[in-house]
Amino acid sequence: MLVVMQSNATDAEVRSVCEKIESLGLKAHPMPGAGRTAIGITGNQGALDLGVLESFPGVVECIPVTKPYKLVSLEVKPDPTIVRIPTPSGEVLVGGGNISLTAGPCAVESLDQCLAIAEQLKPTGVHLFRGGAYKPRTSPYSFQGLGLAGLKILEQVRKHYGYGIVTEAIDNESLDLVEEYADVIQIGARNMQNFSLLKRAGRAKRPVLLKRGMSATLDEFLMGAEYVMSEGNYQVMLCERGVRTFSDFSRNTLDLAVVPAVQKRSHLPILVDPSHGTGKRHKVLPLSRAAVAVGADGLLIEVHHQPEKALSDGMQSILPSEFAALSSEVQQIAQLLRRHVN
Ligand code: PEP
Ligand code: MN
DSSP states (O other), rough: EEEEEOOOOHHHHHHHHHHHHHHOOEEEEEEEEEEEEEEEHHHHHSSOOOOGGGSSTEEEEOOOOOOSOOOOOOTTTOOOEEEEEETTTEEEEBBBEEEEEEEESOOOHHHHHHHHHHHHHGGGGGEEEBSSOOOOOOSSTTTOOOOOHHHHHHHHHHHHHEEEEEOOOOHHHHHHHHHHOOOOOEGGGTTOHHHHHHHHTTTTOEEEEEEEEEOHHHHHHHHHHHHHTTTTTTOOEEOOOOOOOOOOOOOBOHHHHHHHHHHHHHHEEESEEEHHHHHOOHHHHHHHHHHHHHHHHHHEEEBBBSSSGGGSSSGGBHHHHHHHHHHHHHHHHHHHOOOOOO
């Protein structure tokens, strides 16, 4: 159910509708938009009869939301969400015509490694640095990440270079720490349907980057985001990172068609990760070009200064100099589409 407010409704009118909703044991999600505020209602088990709200001052109408996902949908919020990421060197905007680039290693391996990559990325002007301190690996014998020590390394990168930090949480315990140290909480493909983790991320005070599960349908992907939003965190970015298919020439099949499909259904920004999406270094540039051309709101790129020595995902990591070329190319493509790369 959705309560549509008049475009000139006051804050007090919005608040009073929210209070009424909450007094009925339901949850109210005010979603301010460009033209009007809508209030999404969740927490009901069956159909709702909230006709009473239509008599509240400032209310235009109450309408049922027809999609299984609600807060994520364009019905609730027709204009694009712009996620705002505060970083030491200024706010990074993602969505609504703002394209964000994020670069860095798959895993945080050492302070020297991260500082070297951060230093070499600096001239590219990228604002967001990625790197996993908690690595969900297929094999228990593979490098699992440095944990808290890795987060402290990322803190150094942030302090010395001013990057915003994007890093993954793999469970509730690591999410507490990631929330403390990072600027964006990444939820990885393997956890896209870890509902208790999604709910915990929904109570976090930081934006969430939700990666698509490797076999997730579009509805399942959007429902993952709905879990986060249902807890009150509306700063959610989606990220396509390739899905499993019969194709045998790449690690995953990067499903770029999901970008316009998401945009037809949701106001949330949709990013693309061509590194995991292909698994091969030489495919990262061409698919980055394509991702921006198809309308992606950002790119997540694995970059390593010594990819042959990387402890994870070296085969798909590009050099900082290659990232510089990529960044310049995608900026030109974005310009053609009247979009802006941060
Ligand atoms: C990553 O970004 O390093 C990662 C593990 O990605 P995914 O969850 O998409 O596999
Ligand atoms: Mn990786």
